[in-house]
Amino acid sequence: MSGIAAVIGADDKQALETMLEKIQHRGAGQHLIYENGKYRLGEINVTENKVIHTGDDDYGVIFDGMPVYGGKVLTRTKILELYKTEGPGFIKNIAGNFVIIISNTDEFFIARDPYGTKPLYYSKDGKYTLVASEIKSLTPLTDKIEIFPPGHFFTQTKELKRFKDVPVPVAKKQLDTEEAAAELNKLLSGAVEKVLQQNNDVGSFLSGGLDSSAVVAAASKISSNPLPTFAVGLENSSDILNARKVAKFLRTDHYEYLYTADEMMEVLPDVIYHLESFDVELVNSSIANYLVAQLAHRQGIKIALSGEGADELFAGYHHLKKCADERELNEELASLMKGLHNGGLQRVDRMTQAHSLECIMPFMDPKVVEFALGLPAHFKLSESGTEKWILRQAFSTDLPEEVVWRTKEQFGIGTGNEDIMKQMISQKVTDREYKRAKERSSFPFKNKEEYFYYNIFKEFFPAKSAEETVNRWLV
Incomplete structure (x- = not known):
C-alpha cells in the first residue's frame, strides 16, 4: 500500500510535499523522496523509510501495487533493471496491479496497469506535469486534472502510448x-x-x-x-x-x-471526499x-x-x-x-x-x-x-x-442503503429546489440524490476537470 506523487519539469519541493500530505492516509510510513533537478518523486510507504534511488545512474523508482514478472513480485531494483535493459517496452510483459514511475536527470517513465487497479491522475499545465494517486493531491496546485488511462505509459518523448488493452474473452481451452x-x-x-x-x-x-x-x-x-x-x-x-x-x-x-440512517448521512461528506465521485450508485x-x-x-x-x-x-x-x-x-x-x-x-x-x-x-x-x-x-x-x-x-x-x-x-x-438514502435526501431537497436547480444548472442531474451528492463533491473539488473524471454509470 502506498500513495505516490511526482512533479516533473519543476524543481518545486514544496509542491511535492503538499501533494503527499493530501494522501497521507494511503500509508502509515514516512514520505520517501527522490529529487534530481527538474524531477521530484514521492511515495508514502509502510515498509520502507529511505531515499528512493537505486544508486545506479541516480535513477529514482516509485510504485504502488504488486507488479509481477515471471511469476514474481518485482522490487525497485528489478523494475529498473528491466527498464534499462528493454526500455519502456518492458511494461508489456508486466502483470499484476501497478503504477510505476521511473526518473533520472534526463528522462521519466510513467505506467499504469491495464485494468487500472491502482489509481493515477495527472495534470499537464504548461511546462509542468503533476502526477498523483488521488485528485485531492492535485487540486491545490492545478485545475487541470485528467485520469491517467489504464494500460498506457508516458515518457518525455512519446507522450501517452497504449501498451496493453483489456482483451475480449475468447474460449481457449475445452474443459468439462x-x-x-x-x-x-x-x-x-x-x-x-x-x-x-x-x-x-x-x-x-x-x-x-x-x-x-x-x-x-x-x-x-x-x-x-x-x-x-x-x-x-x-x-x-x-x-x-x-x-x-x-x-x-x-x-x-x-x-x-x-449502522443507522443518521450515521450514513453523517459519514457521507467523508465518503464523497475520499471516493472523489458523486455517481449515485457508486456513492x-x-x-x-x-x-x-x-x-x-x-x-x-x-x-x-x-x-x-x-x-x-x-x-x-x-x-x-x-x-x-x-x-x-x-x-x-x-x-x-x-x-x-x-x-x-x-x-x-x-x-x-x-x-x-x-x-x-x-x-x-x-x-x-x-x-x-x-x-x-x-x-x-x-x-x-x-x-x-x-x-x-x-x-x-x-x-x-x-x-x-x-x-x-x-x-x-444488500446493506439497505439505497432506499434509505433516497428517502432522506427527498426530505432534505424539496421538489421546488430540485426543479430550480435543474433549470439554473448546466449539469443534467438525473435525480435528487445526484444533485445532493454533486453539491458536496463540488465543495471539495470545484474544478470542472475534477467533475469530468466522474463516471456516471446509469446515465
Missing part, C-alpha cells in the same frame, strides 16, 4: 464443468494463499454473497486460525443476515456493525465499504480481502442476460472490465485507503483473470440464465447451498 470448477477453485485458493503466507493481520469483507463467501471459504481452508471477517449494514439487512450464516458455517472470527455502495473498512481497521487488520471483480469476470450482472449471443456477451464483459477503474475498483481502493487499509482482490489475481478470460461464455452465464455458473460450481461443496445460489444484489442494496 467438473474440470473447470476444480481449476477455478484451485486458482482462487492459490491467490488467497499467497496473501495469507506473505502477510499478517489479514481479514476479509463478508457480505454473505457468493463472491466474498468464496474468498472466505478459500481462506478458511488454508488458515489454521479462524479468519477475521467483517460485515456492516442496517439492522436485519440481507447482507448482515447472510454474512452471519456464512461466518457460522465457516467458523470465522466474525465482526459486524449495524451509495461506498458508504457500506467505508464503514466496513473502518470496522476492520479498528480491529487491527492491515490487509482486507474482497470479492471485487467476480461479477465482471464471470457475468454476474442481470443485464447480461439480454446479450443476443456469445460474442455480444464477451464484448460486454470486456467493456465492464474496462470500466472497473472508475467504478468498483475506485470504490474499493478509496474506501479502504481512507482508513490506511490495503485491500487485495483475489479475483483480480493475474492467473484467475487469465483463466476467466479463456472460459466459454456458457460457463459464465448458463443456458438457463444462471449468472456466474462456474463460480457457483467451483464452491458448491465449500459453502451452504443457499449461499451458492443466492441472487446477486448490488452492495448498496
Whole structure:
C-alpha cells in the first residue's frame, strides 16, 4: 500500500510535499523522496523509510501495487533493471496491479496497469506535469486534472502510448464443468494463499454473497486460525443476515456493525471526499465499504480481502442476460472490465485507503483473470440464465447451498442503503429546489440524490476537470 506523487519539469519541493500530505492516509510510513533537478518523486510507504534511488545512474523508482514478472513480485531494483535493459517496452510483459514511475536527470517513465487497479491522475499545465494517486493531491496546485488511462505509459518523448488493452474473452481451452470448477477453485485458493503466507493481520469483507463467501471459504481452508471477517449494514439487512450464516458455517472470527440512517448521512461528506465521485450508485455502495473498512481497521487488520471483480469476470450482472449471443456477451464483459477503474475498483481502493487499509482482490489475481478470460461464455452465464455458473460450481461443496445460489444484489442494496438514502435526501431537497436547480444548472442531474451528492463533491473539488473524471454509470 502506498500513495505516490511526482512533479516533473519543476524543481518545486514544496509542491511535492503538499501533494503527499493530501494522501497521507494511503500509508502509515514516512514520505520517501527522490529529487534530481527538474524531477521530484514521492511515495508514502509502510515498509520502507529511505531515499528512493537505486544508486545506479541516480535513477529514482516509485510504485504502488504488486507488479509481477515471471511469476514474481518485482522490487525497485528489478523494475529498473528491466527498464534499462528493454526500455519502456518492458511494461508489456508486466502483470499484476501497478503504477510505476521511473526518473533520472534526463528522462521519466510513467505506467499504469491495464485494468487500472491502482489509481493515477495527472495534470499537464504548461511546462509542468503533476502526477498523483488521488485528485485531492492535485487540486491545490492545478485545475487541470485528467485520469491517467489504464494500460498506457508516458515518457518525455512519446507522450501517452497504449501498451496493453483489456482483451475480449475468447474460449481457449475445452474443459468439462467438473474440470473447470476444480481449476477455478484451485486458482482462487492459490491467490488467497499467497496473501495469507506473505502477510499478517489479514481479514476479509463478508457480505454473505457468493463472491466474498468464496474468498472466505478459500481462506478458511488454508488458515489454521479462524479468519477475521467483517460485515456492516442496517439492522436485519440481507447482507448482515447472510454474512452471519456464512461466518457460522465457516467458523470465522466474525465482526459486524449495524449502522443507522443518521450515521450514513453523517459519514457521507467523508465518503464523497475520499471516493472523489458523486455517481449515485457508486456513492451509495461506498458508504457500506467505508464503514466496513473502518470496522476492520479498528480491529487491527492491515490487509482486507474482497470479492471485487467476480461479477465482471464471470457475468454476474442481470443485464447480461439480454446479450443476443456469445460474442455480444464477451464484448460486454470486456467493456465492464474496462470500466472497473472508475467504478468498483475506485470504490474499493478509496474506501479502504481512507482508513490506511490495503485491500487485495483475489479475483483480480493475474492467473484467475487469465483463466476467466479463456472460459466459454456458457460457463459464465448458463443456458438457463444462471449468472456466474462456474463460480457457483467451483464452491458448491465449500459453502451452504443457499449461499451458492443466492441472487446477486448490488452492495448498496444488500446493506439497505439505497432506499434509505433516497428517502432522506427527498426530505432534505424539496421538489421546488430540485426543479430550480435543474433549470439554473448546466449539469443534467438525473435525480435528487445526484444533485445532493454533486453539491458536496463540488465543495471539495470545484474544478470542472475534477467533475469530468466522474463516471456516471446509469446515465
